[in-house]
Amino acid sequence: MTHEVRSPAAAAPGRLPLDASLHMPLGAEGEGAARAGLSQVALGLVGSEILKIAADVRALQAQGRKVCNLTVGDFAPSEFRIPRSLERGIASLLERGETNYPPSDGVLSAREAVADYYARELGLRYPVSSVVIAGGARPVIYATYRAVVDPGERVLYPVPSWNNNHYVFMSRAVPVEVMARPEDDFLPTSDLLRHHLDGVRLLSLNSPLNPTGTALSREALTEISVMVVEENRRRAARGDRPLYVMYDQVYWTLTFGDTRHHTPVELVPEMAAYTVFVDGISKAFAATGLRVGWTVAPPYVAARMRDLLGHVGAWAPRAEQIAAGELLADPEGIAAYHAGMRSEVQARLDALYEGFRAMAEAGLPVRAIPPQGAIYLSARFDLMGRRLPGGALFSTNEQVRQYLLEKAGVAVVPFQAFGRGLDDGWFRLSVGAVSVAGIAEALPRIRAALRDVI
């Protein structure tokens, strides 16, 4: 490899720019990285499985096919707009010059607004030193892992669940995965978790749950919380470090019907010392691109997360976080927005659920779990062991996924993308980027596709 140091004059108008690609070991992405001697973490990272499926969808759309895209855990702005007040607030804050670095734990007014929001809406009073604002929920999750777990230590989480495998990997932690059961709506129970607590530093919980659209009940979460408190009493007696719970509640404003959202701290107050909340505006206000999230945690944990996030620079943009704080301080505005958003999300999930119920009643091999929260539906396309006339037997979720995409123009994500490695036909269907009309058009196509399988 030759190294050439060029003076700025080389970029002068009329001169060809230096072709940097001639000086790098190119090739397939991974191959180039391996040859360049990158770290084990960089080499071992796995990209998003869902983004790979998105490429298939784009390819089909490029052929002019209509696709009902139920894959992305995002909101299409054409279907779900952020609150107007948030939009205007950000614009006027930018105009006012709120463009410099925010404090590393967040702008004080936004942190106070989160603390008041939790007191008002969740009945939990925390000091403002418990609140750290960050650039979305993802950095908060990463900071939680890094603040609590040392390399080589264990993290316990149920599967299916969202991205724990990636955060475990980046933290060099040891995963302890527990398979949640369809009969429990794919939610963890204290019975499932209890036998896996040895040496675990972090238990990762999420409710309402991505990918299943189901939510922990008061009873189930109470039992898990009591289990953690008892475990920590035993650890304290031995002088051992406690077990923390990361409670990711980014979808907590989206629950349907009789489902109520609960928190470990509300149910078992001693959990305040061990609970690290993950939250933000991405899902609650359809604001995934604005990048405002936060943690609410014991102040000594929050302070280390602040320092970690500060070094990464994963702050929320200043104007966005101030405007988010103003929104959180407006209970009537929030209530009005959520009434609309919840019914729109529910209409989409209900349309899918009812569609599948009708198909099941007609004897077709599909069933779904009634939607409880978030923007997801769990559905099982039970095609294993069946075949298309003259075709091969279905034996993997991937075959089912491709069949539904090609035959019905419907894109779904197998539970394997969420760590459940079984080919038993369970899929996540996400409704944030589709209309009710789009779902109504897609259902007959799914029905026809399932009818063709024998």
Ligand SMILES: Cc1ncc(COP(=O)(O)O)c(C=O)c1O
């Ligand atoms: C359960 C869960 N937590 C956290 C996130 C990340 O949220 P953010 O966009 O604020 O980083 C997601 C996004 O899909 C999620 O599903």
